[in-house]
Amino acid sequence: MRSIKTLLKIGIPTLLIVIFASFFVHFSSQAATIAAVYVYMNRVQAGLSTGVEYTIAIRPVTAIPTGGSVTIVFPDAEDGAWCTTAGNLTATGVTSSTADQSSGNFKIASALPGTLSGTCTKGSGSGSADTITITGLTALTANTTYGVNIKGGTGVLGTSAGAGEREVTVSVFSGATMDSKTFKIYLISNDSVVVSATVSEAPTVNCTISANSVNLGTLYPGGAFAIGSHTISTSATNGYYWAAYGQGDGSNDAGLWKGTSVTKLIPSTGSTTVDLNPANAEGFGMVLTQPAGGSVVPANFNLNPASGVFGALDMKLAGARMIIYKTSGAGSAEVSTVTYGAKAGTGAPAGAYSETVTFVCGGYY
Amino acid sequence: MHIKQKKTLYKTFLLIFTLLLFPITVLATELDSPNYKIVGVTTQGGGIIESTSGNYSALLNVGSISANPRLYSTSYGLSTSPETPFLPAIPTISCFETDTNGSSACTTGPAALTTGGMVAICGPSGCYNKARFEVSDTSASNPADTLYAVMISTDNFVSDIRYIDASTFMPESYSTHNINDFMTKADWETETFNIKGLDSNTTYYIKAFALKGDFTQTAAGPIKSAKTASGSVYFDIDIAGSTGYTAETSAPYTVAFTGAYELIGGAAAITAGNRIWMDVQTNSDGGFAIVMRGVNGGLKSSTTTQTITSANANLDQVASGFGLQSEYIDYDSSSSLFGTISATADYSGTINTVGKITTSANKVYDGDGPIVDGRMALKVIAKPGITYTPATDYQETIYLIFVPRY
Numbered sequence: 001m002r003s004i005k006t007l008l009k010i011g012i013p014t015l016l017i018v019i020f021a022s023f024f025v026h027f028s029s030q031a032a033t034i035a036a037v038y039v040y041m042n043r044v045q046a047g048l049s050t051g052v053e054y055t056i057a058i059r060p061v062t063a064i065p066t067g068g069s070v071t072i073v074f075p076d077a078e079d080g081a082w083c084t085t086a087g088n089l090t091a092t093g094v095t096s097s098t099a100d101q102s103s104g105n106f107k108i109a110s111a112l113p114g115t116l117s118g119t120c121t122k123g124s125g126s127g128s129a130d131t132i133t134i135t136g137l138t139a140l141t142a143n144t145t146y147g148v149n150i151k152g153g154t155g156v157l158g159t160s161a162g163a164g165e166r167e168v169t170v171s172v173f174s175g176a177t178m179d180s181k182t183f184k185i186y187l188i189s190n191d192s193v194v195v196s197a198t199v200s201e202a203p204t205v206n207c208t209i210s211a212n213s214v215n216l217g218t219l220y221p222g223g224a225f226a227i228g229s230h231t232i233s234t235s236a237t238n239g240y241y242w243a244a245y246g247q248g249d250g251s252n253d254a255g256l257w258k259g260t261s262v263t264k265l266i267p268s269t270g271s272t273t274v275d276l277n278p279a280n281a282e283g284f285g286m287v288l289t290q291p292a293g294g295s296v297v298p299a300n301f302n303l304n305p306a307s308g309v310f311g312a313l314d315m316k317l318a319g320a321r322m323i324i325y326k327t328s329g330a331g332s333a334e335v336s337t338v339t340y341g342a343k344a345g346t347g348a349p350a351g352a353y354s355e356t357v358t359f360v361c362g363g364y365y
Numbered sequence: 366m367h368i369k370q371k372k373t374l375y376k377t378f379l380l381i382f383t384l385l386l387f388p389i390t391v392l393a394t395e396l397d398s399p400n401y402k403i404v405g406v407t408t409q410g411g412g413i414i415e416s417t418s419g420n421y422s423a424l425l426n427v428g429s430i431s432a433n434p435r436l437y438s439t440s441y442g443l444s445t446s447p448e449t450p451f452l453p454a455i456p457t458i459s460c461f462e463t464d465t466n467g468s469s470a471c472t473t474g475p476a477a478l479t480t481g482g483m484v485a486i487c488g489p490s491g492c493y494n495k496a497r498f499e500v501s502d503t504s505a506s507n508p509a510d511t512l513y514a515v516m517i518s519t520d521n522f523v524s525d526i527r528y529i530d531a532s533t534f535m536p537e538s539y540s541t542h543n544i545n546d547f548m549t550k551a552d553w554e555t556e557t558f559n560i561k562g563l564d565s566n567t568t569y570y571i572k573a574f575a576l577k578g579d580f581t582q583t584a585a586g587p588i589k590s591a592k593t594a595s596g597s598v599y600f601d602i603d604i605a606g607s608t609g610y611t612a613e614t615s616a617p618y619t620v621a622f623t624g625a626y627e628l629i630g631g632a633a634a635i636t637a638g639n640r641i642w643m644d645v646q647t648n649s650d651g652g653f654a655i656v657m658r659g660v661n662g663g664l665k666s667s668t669t670t671q672t673i674t675s676a677n678a679n680l681d682q683v684a685s686g687f688g689l690q691s692e693y694i695d696y697d698s699s700s701s702l703f704g705t706i707s708a709t710a711d712y713s714g715t716i717n718t719v720g721k722i723t724t725s726a727n728k729v730y731d732g733d734g735p736i737v738d739g740r741m742a743l744k745v746i747a748k749p750g751i752t753y754t755p756a757t758d759y760q761e762t763i764y765l766i767f768v769p770r771y
C-alpha cells in the first residue's frame with residue numbers, strides 16, 4: 001500500500017510533466033514568412049556614412065500580440081557600416097509611402113501602431129550584425145500592411161561600401177510569435193544624376209529704316225533711269241535677315257503704279273534683275289550695299305546702281321525676296337544703303353506713280 | 366523505500382516516458398494482431414523496395430502493396446489488413462521546383478515553366494518564396510478524383526513537420542491540417558505556384574499522401590527536396606542619347622543643357638540631348654518602384670540665386686519650367702507571370718509635358734511583378750522663360766531610388 005502511494009506521488013507528477021513537455025514538443029511555434037515587405041531607403045548609394053532614412057512596409061501573416069518589435073538585420077560581414085554610430089533612432093508610423101503599389105499587399109494600410117522607439121546597434125564579429133530595432137508596438141493584425149519611417153541623427157545610419165546586392169532580414173515578433181522575411185536590396189556606386197544648364201540671354205535684333213519715303217523725282221518717258229535711296233541698319237545677337245516685297249498694281253506685279261486714269265504699271269519684271277539701260281527699257285528695282293562684317297546681299301541685289309541693273313521685286317508677302325542676311329551676331333549696327341532705280345517707257349502716261357515696298361526684319365536664335 | 370519499490374518506481378517512470386514520448390513505437394506495434402503476425406514487416410511508409418521470395422512477398426512494403434496488389438505474387442495477393450486493397454497508390458512527387466533554369470520536370474504548368482524552368486516564371490535566380498510540385502501520374506493509376514495532401518519540412522521531417530494548406534497554399538501546422546487540405550492532382554496543379562510563403566535560400570522537403578474514400582489515406586510517398594532562391598535585384602543608371610538602348614556608362618552621371626542644348630531666354634522648351642537610362646531586374650513578387658527626388662526642386666543658379674522651378678506642366682503652355690518625361694520602357698514579356706513596367710501618370714506625358722522634380726519623393730516607374738531585362742529612359746526638358754538671369758551654373762541633382770518589393 002505504501003509503495004502504491006509512493007508510486008502515485010511520483011508517478012502522477014512525472015506523468016503531468018511528460019504530458020506538459022509533450023505539449024511543447026508538438027505545439028512549439030513556427031516562424032512564418034512575412035506576406036509582403038519592402039525597405040525604401042532615401043538613398044541607395046554604397047558607402048554613405050550618414051543621412052540614410054528608411055520607410056518600411058511590412059505585412060505579417062500572423063497576428064502579433066502587443067509589446068512586439070520590428071528588426072532589420074543587415075549583412076553580418078558589414079558591421080558598423082549600416083549603424084555607423086550606435087544610438088537612438090526616430091521611428092514614426094506612416095500611413096503611406098511613395099514606394100507603395102497603388103493597391104494590394106504592397107500598399108501601406110496603417111501606421112505601425114504603438115509608442116515607437118528605435119535603436120541602432122552595431123554588430124561585432126561573426127554572428128552579430130548591425131541591427132535596427134523598433135520597439136513599443138501594440139498589437140498587429142494579420143494580413144494588414146503597416147508602415148514606419150526610421151530616421152537617425154547625423155552619422156548614425158549609413159550604407160556599406162561597394163555596389164551590389166545586400167541581404168537583409170526584416171522580422172516582426174512578440175514573444176514566441178514571429179514573422180520574418182529575408183530578401184535583397186541593391187546599392188549602386190552613385191545614385192545621383194546632376195543636371196546642369198547654361199541659360200543665355202534672349203537673343204535680340206534691332207532693325208532700323210532711315211526713311212519711309214523716297215522720291216525718285218521726275219521720270220521722263222523714254223528718258224534715263226532715276227534713282228533714290230535710304231538706309232537700313234541692323235544689330236542682332238545671333239544674326240539677322242531682311243526681306244522685301246512690293247505691292248505694284250495688286251494683281252500683276254510689283255512696280256511703280258499709277259492708280260489714277262489712265263492707270264499704268266512700271267513693273268519690276270521677273271524674279272532676277274531689271275536692266276534699265278536699253279533705250280526702250282521700262283522698269284523698277286532695287287539694289288543694296290553689302291556692309292563689312294559678314295553680311296550677305298544676294299547677287300540679284302548686290303549691284304552697283306550706276307550700272308543701271310537692279311534687283312527685281314515680287315508682289316505681296318508671298319513674293320518676298322531676301323535682300324540681306326547675316327548668320328552671326330552683329331554687335332553694332334550694320335548699315336546697308338538701299339537704292340531704287342526706275343525708268344518710264346515711252347508710252348508712260350504722265351501722272352503720279354508710287355510703290356510701297358515692305359521690309360521684313362528678323363533675328364536668328 | 367525498499368529497493369523493490371524503487372525498482373517499481375523506475376519501471377513506471379520509464380514506461381510512462383516510453384509510452385508518451387515515442388508514440389511511433391506504439392503505433393508500429395499495432396500492426397500485430399492477436400490473430401496473425403507478419404514476420405519482419407516494417408512501417409517504413411513510402412518505401413519502394415520490395416523483397417520477394419518466389420511467388421510470395423515475405424517482407425512487404427506498404428507502397429508496393431497498395432500500388433498494385435497483383436504485384437506481390439503472380440498468383441496470390443497477400444493483404445496486410447482488410448482495407449489494403451482499397452487504398453489508392455502511394456503518390457510520388459514528379460516535380461518539386463524552385464529555381465530550375467532552362468528545363469523542368471514539371472509538365473502541367475504554364476508553357477514558360479515547362480520549357481524554361483522556374484526562372485522563366487519567377488525571374489532571375491528563380492522563386493525565393495514559392496514553389497511548384499506535381500503528383501506523378503505515371504507511378505500509379507489512381508482515379509482522377511483521388512485526393513492528395515502534402516507534408517512539408519525544412520529539416521527533412523525531423524522536428525519541422527507541416528502541411529500545405531489547400532486554400533492558401535502556404536505551410537500550416539498539422540494542428541490546423543484537415544480534410545480540406547486534400548485536393549485532386551488537377552486542383553493542386555491548377556495553381557501555378559502551389560506552395561507559397563516559403564523562406565528564401567532554404568531547402569524544403571515535401572512528401573504526399575493519397576486518399577480515395579474514407580479511411581483510405583496512404584502512407585507518405587518518397588521525399589522530394591528543393592531549395593528556394595535568394596532574392597535577386599539589379600539596378601543601374603546610364604547616361605546616353607535617345608538611341609542608347611544598350612549603352613552602359615559609369616558615374617558620375619550628368620545631363621547638360623549646354624552647347625546646342627543651351628537654354629535660351631524666351632525660347633521654346635528644350636529637351637537635353639542625353640537621356641537618363643536605367644536597368645532594372647528583380648524576382649520580387651511585388652515588383653519595384655523607382656522613386657526620384659531633387660535637391661533644389663528645379664534648376665538653381667548659385668550665382669543668380671534664381672531657380673527655374675519644376676512642376677507638372679505642359680511647358681508649351683507655361684512661361685518656364687523643368688521636369689522629366691518617360692521616353693522608353695522595355696522588359697522581357699516572354700512569360701505572362703513576369704511583371705510589367707509603367708511610368709506613373711505625371712511622367713507619361715508627350716511632347717513637352719513633364720513631371721515634377723521636387724525635394725519630396727515622387728514615383729516615376731512602377732513594376733508589378735518579377736522583371737527581367739527592364740530598361741527605361743527619361744527625357745529632361747526645360748524652358749527658361751525670359752525672367753531668369755543668364756548664368757552657366759543652373760543645376761539640379763536628382764536622386765534615383767530603386768525599391769524592390771518582396
